[in-house]
Amino acid sequence: MDKALKLKILDLMITSRCMEERLIKMSKSADGFFWLGGPGEEAFNIPLGLLARPGQGLDYDYFHFHYRNGATMLAMGMDPKDEIRQMNNRATDPFSGGRNFCNHYARYEWNVVPVTSTIQTQWLVAPGTARAQKRHGGDGITIVTCGDAGTAEGDFHIGLNWATQPGHESPVLFIITNNQYGISTPYEQVHGTRTLASMGAGYGMEYGEVDGTDVEASYAKLQEVMAYVRKERKPFLLEAHVTRLYGHSSSSGANRVPEGSEQDPIETWLKKLIKQKLITREAYEEKFKAEVQRMNQLLAEVKQEPEPTGDSIYQHIFKEV
Amino acid sequence: MATMAQAIRMALHYGEENLGVTDIFGEDVGPPLGGVFTCTQGLKTAYNSPLDERGIIGCALGLALAGQRPVCEIQFGDYIFNTIDLLKIVGNSHWASIGQFEIPLVCMTIVGAGIHGSIYHSHSFESIASHIPGWKIVLPSTPIDAYGMMISAIKDPNPVMFLYPKALIRVKGTELIPGEPEDEKELHRMIDAPTGPTLYHIMEARKSWKPEWPKGLTDYQVPFGKAKIVQEGSDITIVTYARHVFMAKEAADKLKQTEGISAEIIDLRTLYPWDRETVMNSVRKTGRVLILNEDTPVTNFGEHIYREIVDTCFYELVAKPRVLAGADVPGVGLHPNLEFASIPQVQDIEKAILAICSEKP
Numbered sequence A: 001m002d003k004a005l006k007l008k009i010l011d012l013m014i015t016s017r018c019m020e021e022r023l024i025k026m027s028k029s030a031d032g033f034f035w036l037g038g039p040g041e042e043a044f045n046i047p048l049g050l051l052a053r054p055g056q057g058l059d060y061d062y063f064h065f066h067y068r069n070g071a072t073m074l075a076m077g078m079d080p081k082d083e084i085r086q087m088n089n090r091a092t093d094p095f096s097g098g099r100n101f102c103n104h105y106a107r108y109e110w111n112v113v114p115v116t117s118t119i120q121t122q123w124l125v126a127p128g129t130a131r132a133q134k135r136h137g138g139d140g141i142t143i144v145t146c147g148d149a150g151t152a153e154g155d156f157h158i159g160l161n162w163a164t165q166p167g168h169e170s171p172v173l174f175i176i177t178n179n180q181y182g183i184s185t186p187y188e189q190v191h192g193t194r195t196l197a198s199m200g201a202g203y204g205m206e207y208g209e210v211d212g213t214d215v216e217a218s219y220a221k222l223q224e225v226m227a228y229v230r231k232e233r234k235p236f237l238l239e240a241h242v243t244r245l246y247g248h249s250s251s252s253g254a255n256r257v258p259e260g261s262e263q264d265p266i267e268t269w270l271k272k273l274i275k276q277k278l279i280t281r282e283a284y285e286e287k288f289k290a291e292v293q294r295m296n297q298l299l300a301e302v303k304q305e306p307e308p309t310g311d312s313i314y315q316h317i318f319k320e321v
Numbered sequence B: 001m002a003t004m005a006q007a008i009r010m011a012l013h014y015g016e017e018n019l020g021v022t023d024i025f026g027e028d029v030g031p032p033l034g035g036v037f038t039c040t041q042g043l044k045t046a047y048n049s050p051l052d053e054r055g056i057i058g059c060a061l062g063l064a065l066a067g068q069r070p071v072c073e074i075q076f077g078d079y080i081f082n083t084i085d086l087l088k089i090v091g092n093s094h095w096a097s098i099g100q101f102e103i104p105l106v107c108m109t110i111v112g113a114g115i116h117g118s119i120y121h122s123h124s125f126e127s128i129a130s131h132i133p134g135w136k137i138v139l140p141s142t143p144i145d146a147y148g149m150m151i152s153a154i155k156d157p158n159p160v161m162f163l164y165p166k167a168l169i170r171v172k173g174t175e176l177i178p179g180e181p182e183d184e185k186e187l188h189r190m191i192d193a194p195t196g197p198t199l200y201h202i203m204e205a206r207k208s209w210k211p212e213w214p215k216g217l218t219d220y221q222v223p224f225g226k227a228k229i230v231q232e233g234s235d236i237t238i239v240t241y242a243r244h245v246f247m248a249k250e251a252a253d254k255l256k257q258t259e260g261i262s263a264e265i266i267d268l269r270t271l272y273p274w275d276r277e278t279v280m281n282s283v284r285k286t287g288r289v290l291i292l293n294e295d296t297p298v299t300n301f302g303e304h305i306y307r308e309i310v311d312t313c314f315y316e317l318v319a320k321p322r323v324l325a326g327a328d329v330p331g332v333g334l335h336p337n338l339e340f341a342s343i344p345q346v347q348d349i350e351k352a353i354l355a356i357c358s359e360k361p
Ligand SMILES: Cc1ncc(C[n+]2csc(CCOP(=O)(O)OP(=O)(O)O)c2C)c(N)n1
Pocket: A068, A117, A118, A119, A120, A146, A147, A148, A149, A150, A151, A179, A181, A182, A183, A248
């Protein structure tokens, strides 16, 4: 990893964290409603976005995201203003026009299919886009993400089964971001499986784990497994161990977890870069402060934009023939 | 004449040859069987899926999101209930993405009673389906309508729930489908796969079999939202669909002879969006209406039609409208006595017509 990339990842981490913290503040004010998102997953989600190939159509990757992939979207080139628009439920929200929660993306030009709140159903839809990609040829892949608790749904197995159906093996990168909790339920309380990744074994697919709080490990692992899926046109099941720095969502208070209870991947990365003399803490703090300012500014701008009108609910029920 | 199964098969063939259908799949849909009701025999894009209804709907949605044109099948309507949340997602994806994604997906599934199917091969699904916005819902009663509605379904850029009645799947049509050979034996020879006493025989017989598709099939369409007036009449309107079109006809024919009652029978064909204009025009003319179907009665789709009629034509009605639906019970029992008590029969329809027509304004 060269110096420029290391610093780019740090910059994206800062943007991502400042964006999410802005959204959290909005959720606690009149500027937004429910929040959920991905602070704690940046070291994994940013490499994912940088290595993916967003674009429209079968030559590009398809994305079936969990609701914690804001950092991935930023790494793919999303303007944070768009996410603030969604949180502020403006008509200008390009993903859902004020219809959906934050971190519920849908972007046709990037093959980001609509994020749904229903846990694990994205695992069923992913084999469909991957089948189309396999038939089309090329090296586009389907990337689908979920949490650890959601793997208890039958849909987890259905996805793996369809992606390995003989004759229909397809290029899906299945990703579990394991943060050890489903809302309040600890992983060990409800899962007997030793690792979730090893569930791939029964389906005869390749699988592996990675420390998702480690930028370099995540980047390297993603590079390796994406190359495999692109080339072999077969699925891979990857489990990334991540943290959850603001709890589950608004429903659990959206407050920062106690100092030292969970690793902050930004702090870890920053320390590494300071040690390598790529940045100073002061410079980082400057950047962070500036980014906080920028998010405030973006929100101020977004609040001037039009709200969706009540009668717009009837738009887009059907595509007009 | 073609049966509904043959008609659907021909429409799907036309769809994969000319309308860009890419995937026809579901349980036992591909070779060797070609569907437990034979609707997908000999189709070049038909394949077997795992025995997994959630996977079927999920994969179909993924294919549609990636610009393909899937037609998926749920083997029986009775087994679609474990996919309701996915049907919601299919129905809301265009809306939730403010029109960014098109969902050109057809889900076909066979519904209703009438084949001694007992508790788990007799369910209706149309009322529940109508609670899932974002879908167009059709339920044809004749082979030619099934053909034309399947073509329309494939051409539509939106999700279409193609329901078809178990009781009518093997009934021959009375109208030739454009391009269908006139001799039905010839049609059978051309497109019905050879059969045998066991799966092994069938596999053997079908190894070298290829259908010979009729050359002149067309993109004959039955537009959505257009009901069919099966017979005109002046005393009462019967709004129905599927198997009950024929049962209504039987009851009406009898009452024409015995009581001189002239009934107008409307086959809705499309349940969403349904043809308000044809229904209201008829009700305005007759002032009396029976809404008839076999789904369970509480929150029955017919109740919705009833309300719309009352809202729209209240002052033109000369008798209280009625909904005649299935019994409010958890299932359709196997013994014919049980089934007949659960599903409106011809005598029940006659009684309802008489009750409505004998009311004095
Ligand atoms: C089908 C379904 N059941 C329940 C919920 C409510 N719910 C929302 S998030 C969540 C926990 C998910 O945990 P996990 O899969 O580990 O993902 P995480 O939130 O930890 O990223 C639950 C139960 C839901 N959204 N969908």
